[in-house]
Amino acid sequence: MHTDDFRRLFVGFVMVDTLVAMRWLERKWHVVVEKKLTEFEDEPFGEIVVHGGNDISDEAYSDGTEERMKLVTKVVFLLNIMKVGDRACLFASILVTVDIPEGITSIGYDSFVGCSSLKYITFPKSLTSIGKGCFAYCSSLVFVDLLHTNVQELGQCAFYNCTSLREMKVPDSLQAFGSNVFYNCSELVPSHIDVSEEYDSDLESVEESDEERVDVTSEVIAHLRSLQS
Numbered sequence: 001m002h003t004d005d006f007r008r009l010f011v012g013f014v015m016v017d018t019l020v021a022m023r024w025l026e027r028k029w030h031v032v033v034e035k036k037l038t039e040f041e042d043e044p045f046g047e048i049v050v051h052g053g054n055d056i057s058d059e060a061y062s063d064g065t066e067e068r069m070k071l072v073t074k075v076v077f078l079l080n081i082m083k084v085g086d087r088a089c090l091f092a093s094i095l096v097t098v099d100i101p102e103g104i105t106s107i108g109y110d111s112f113v114g115c116s117s118l119k120y121i122t123f124p125k126s127l128t129s130i131g132k133g134c135f136a137y138c139s140s141l142v143f144v145d146l147l148h149t150n151v152q153e154l155g156q157c158a159f160y161n162c163t164s165l166r167e168m169k170v171p172d173s174l175q176a177f178g179s180n181v182f183y184n185c186s187e188l189v190p191s192h193i194d195v196s197e198e199y200d201s202d203l204e205s206v207e208e209s210d211e212e213r214v215d216v217t218s219e220v221i222a223h224l225r226s227l228q229s
């Protein structure tokens, strides 16, 4: 049998990918592995981001986070977190694959904006909400499968200008989404459904135009469901 000392020594020689896989071993290993993984949090920006569920502020972005994000090739989520934080992977422009683990219920505001190489993303069953702007400008995203999730709502602009997005599977739980969710997603939503809405900083005119605006949510959801069957 292994002792705790042995476990701690051992994980010092293991690559992050292996550590992540090892989280599924028995509890004694789990404790040691989690602790080791948190050490990577001290240096969160390099090629790998170990994400602990925290939000990243606007200020952090202007302090150079944005430049460092451009080098990120992999993101690892710690166990026991329930949220992908706001702006967690904003502008990670060479990130290709993301695997969001089971247990996470929400993906925050602007989390993956501008991840222009992002192509493969898996979502957990536990997921219920996708935040505002979440996948905006993910121009390589072709296919999104939410069918097995419990997503109820897609935040405003969630897939804004995902110009390659061609297929999306949605669960029955999805009933609503904010404005401009599929703005310029012309491969996904046929041109007869107009999903573009103008932003207007003048609240009064927004209210006025609201009355004339046709809500296309149900039409788009019906369209997505028709592609599935």
Ligand SMILES: *[C@@H]1O[C@H](CO)[C@@H](O)[C@H](O)[C@H]1NC(C)=O
Binding pocket: 139, 161, 163, 184
């Ligand atoms: C949408 O993305 C395309 C590239 O995929 C880009 O040329 C275009 O400027 C973007 N549109 C907006 C409104 O940002």
Ligand SMILES: *[C@@H]1O[C@H](CO)[C@@H](O)[C@H](O)[C@H]1NC(C)=O
Binding pocket: 161, 163, 184
């Ligand atoms: C929509 O995306 C296309 C690229 O597919 C881009 O050329 C065009 O500028 C975009 N339109 C708008 C209004 O953003």
